[in-house]
Amino acid sequence: MDSKKMIDTAAKYKGVSQAEIARALGFTPSGFNQRLQNDSLKKSDMARIAEFLGCTYSDGFEFEDGFKIGGAVSPPKKAKSKK
Secondary structure (H helix, E strand, O other): OOHHHHHHHHHHHHOOOHHHHHHHHOOOHHHHHHHHHHOOOOHHHHHHHHHHHOEEEOOEEEEOOOOEEEOOOOOOOOOOOOO
């Protein structure tokens, strides 16, 4: 999942707008939107967004209630073939 989709989903989950997130990070809403469109947010920006939203960020957002957005998904283990 790309950063824009993760942020959109997390914002909706917490009931805040992208403009509120932008201002909390010190960006203008239009500047923040441009960064989202260009996928140019840094990991430190994502961590600051997580802090504003009251969750943690590693490779996705994780909220205290266990709700997760994004992050790596482990592929299923392959069954051992019989020889």
